[in-house]
Amino acid sequence: MNLLEVQDVTMRFGGLIAVNDLSLNIGKGQILGLIGPNGAGKSTAFNCVAGLYNPTAGKIIFDGEDVTGQKPWDLCKKGLARTFQIVKPFASMTVLDNVTVGAFAITDRRDLARKKAMEVLELLDMADKRNALPGALTIADRKRLEIARALATDPKLLLLDEVMAGLRPTEVDDVIEIIRKLRDRGMTIFVIEHIMRAIMALSDEIVVIHFGKKICRGKPEQVAQDENVIKAYLGENYGTA
Amino acid sequence: MTQQNFKRNCLIAATLAAFALPLVVRSATYLHILIILYLYAYMTTTWNLVGGFAGVLPLGHAVFVGIGAYTSTVLWLQYGVTPWIGMLAGGVLAGAVGFLIGKPTLKMRGAYFALSTMAFVEGIRVMVENIDMLGPFNLNGPRGLNIPPLAHGEVNFWAFQFATKEPYYYIILTMLVGVLFLTWAISRSKMGFYLKGGGEEPDAAQALGVNVARYKVMAMVLSSFLTAMAGTFLAQLTLFIYPKSVLTLDLSFELAFIALIGGRGSIAGPIIGALLLRPVTEFSRIYFSSTLPGLHLIILGVVLIVVMLFQPRGLTEPLTNFFNSIARRFDASAREERK
Numbered sequence: 001m002n003l004l005e006v007q008d009v010t011m012r013f014g015g016l017i018a019v020n021d022l023s024l025n026i027g028k029g030q031i032l033g034l035i036g037p038n039g040a041g042k043s044t045a046f047n048c049v050a051g052l053y054n055p056t057a058g059k060i061i062f063d064g065e066d067v068t069g070q071k072p073w074d075l076c077k078k079g080l081a082r083t084f085q086i087v088k089p090f091a092s093m094t095v096l097d098n099v100t101v102g103a104f105a106i107t108d109r110r111d112l113a114r115k116k117a118m119e120v121l122e123l124l125d126m127a128d129k130r131n132a133l134p135g136a137l138t139i140a141d142r143k144r145l146e147i148a149r150a151l152a153t154d155p156k157l158l159l160l161d162e163v164m165a166g167l168r169p170t171e172v173d174d175v176i177e178i179i180r181k182l183r184d185r186g187m188t189i190f191v192i193e194h195i196m197r198a199i200m201a202l203s204d205e206i207v208v209i210h211f212g213k214k215i216c217r218g219k220p221e222q223v224a225q226d227e228n229v230i231k232a233y234l235g236e237n238y239g240t241a
Numbered sequence: 242m243t244q245q246n247f248k249r250n251c252l253i254a255a256t257l258a259a260f261a262l263p264l265v266v267r268s269a270t271y272l273h274i275l276i277i278l279y280l281y282a283y284m285t286t287t288w289n290l291v292g293g294f295a296g297v298l299p300l301g302h303a304v305f306v307g308i309g310a311y312t313s314t315v316l317w318l319q320y321g322v323t324p325w326i327g328m329l330a331g332g333v334l335a336g337a338v339g340f341l342i343g344k345p346t347l348k349m350r351g352a353y354f355a356l357s358t359m360a361f362v363e364g365i366r367v368m369v370e371n372i373d374m375l376g377p378f379n380l381n382g383p384r385g386l387n388i389p390p391l392a393h394g395e396v397n398f399w400a401f402q403f404a405t406k407e408p409y410y411y412i413i414l415t416m417l418v419g420v421l422f423l424t425w426a427i428s429r430s431k432m433g434f435y436l437k438g439g440g441e442e443p444d445a446a447q448a449l450g451v452n453v454a455r456y457k458v459m460a461m462v463l464s465s466f467l468t469a470m471a472g473t474f475l476a477q478l479t480l481f482i483y484p485k486s487v488l489t490l491d492l493s494f495e496l497a498f499i500a501l502i503g504g505r506g507s508i509a510g511p512i513i514g515a516l517l518l519r520p521v522t523e524f525s526r527i528y529f530s531s532t533l534p535g536l537h538l539i540i541l542g543v544v545l546i547v548v549m550l551f552q553p554r555g556l557t558e559p560l561t562n563f564f565n566s567i568a569r570r571f572d573a574s575a576r577e578e579r580k
């Protein structure tokens with residue numbers, strides 16, 4: 001059973017086609033990686049799924065329901081949460097308060113929201129930083145805060161937009177560990193990532209897009225050897241040179 | 242005594258002192274200055290629900306003061322309805338207007354929202370100045386409305402007129418304490434978290450399930466309702482309202498100045514701002530109103546620039562830190578004693 005189905009989605013900005021007739025699906029409990037060169041349309045595809053953009057054409061089915069064009073806050077209540085590539089913490093609120101905002105998606109009561117927020121922070125080993133302001137955190141912790149806020153909404157599907165970009169190798173390993181932990185808890189995860197090592201290690205399947213079009217889909221090892229993928233990343237003449 | 246207890250006791254002591262103040266301050270003039278001070282603290286607190294927590298800059302809140310003042314006064318003069326009910330009617334009307342203004346404008350970002358609220362207050366003022374009769378209601382154009390004072394024997398609670406200043410003092414103080422409590426409760430609730438988050442990072446908040454625009458409109462409606470109640474109070478206090486007294490940009494700006502200087506988005510900010518700035522306004526009006534009218538706005542502007550340069554989050558932050566350090570010291574010395 002597919003939790004998310006993207007059917008023939010096209011997103012056009014004026015004359016630019018950012019996403020061109022993209023289809024993909026994610027089964028429950030799966031981790032799907034989305035990769036592609038810079039400007040390939042990964043984030044745009046994500047934004048279409050998350051409700052930030054209303055796709056020009058195509059359908060998005062989440063948990064058996066057509067959610068095309070629904071607003072981000074409604075999608076969040078249905079169990080779809082996301083992080084942003086450029087972190088957007090609430091700067092004047094403490095780490096705990098930041099996560100509490102997310103937790104209010106599942107409850108109206110402050111004490112329950114607080115409790116949920118603490119659980120999430122403990123899961124991500126951030127409980128000791130709960131009273132810090134986001135400005136005082138390292139990049140790694142700010143990225144982790146993005147994940148924590150999204151998790152507090154109790155999502156069925158988590159969209160992670162480059163949560164490892166800019167991290168040191170050991171920090172990348174920590175995030176991989178976290179994502180595995182979430183998968184083991186039964187969460188479905190859709191990842192955009194540039195760090196190949198991470199996406200190869202995590203993904204059950206990988207979709208590669210280039211100029212908004214899907215050029216390959218398969219297991220990590222298949223994708224790594226696919227001719228089209230190598231061309232997209234390394235140029236047309238790589239094989240003949 | 243823990244820090245928490247110390248702070249709570251300070252708060253209770255300050256509230257009790259405020260209620261006991263008329264026992265000491267017998268002069269009607271000083272009581273009047275205090276009443277106006279509380280009124281501004283009240284209006285700034287209600288302004289703060291939108292301007293502080295929701296993170297936008299409304300510069301037209303005088304519209305709601307005007308609606309409150311005119312509604313209760315018209316109802317009293319033409320239909321003999323007690324201003325207490327007029328106060329609620331004005332609030333409801335202002336809430337509806339707040340909804341109509343907020344619905345389209347709160348989607349705009351930054352300066353555009355501020356500009357559209359300014360345009361609105363000016364538009365309404367010009368209209369009221371040029372309308373004598375609005376349907377069956379007599380607004381009396383630029384001449385304003387005069388509430389005939391009742392004779393000393395006739396004044397009573399339902400007429401919202403009193404022979405001395407004390408009742409006004411207690412009414413506005415109760416309103417202020419009530420609205421502060423409401424703000425405190427909201428700031429701890431889901432609505433408070435959603436407003437603050439939506440004000441700071443709307444995209445992130447939306448992704449976390451916050452319908453940012455809807456929460457801002459809710460805050461706007463609540464703020465308009467409560468601000469209009471202050472308008473009724475002002476009308477009953479001065480017994481004379483005209484467009485340039487209650488429907489002005491001056492008043493709208495002053496509320497924003499007080500909040501910005503005191504500390505936007507904090508509960509104590511409007512109180513601290515009003516305590517510091519109202520005397521400036523009051524005394525510049527007493528001494529310079531004939532030679533330099535409007536001087537208080539220049540002074541407020543200069544103070545605002547200085548505060549924004551050195552304390553961009555307002556004066557509440559350094560004062561809170563100072564107070565906390567006292568509370569901590571108190572805590573530490575208490576611990577010493579126990580040893």
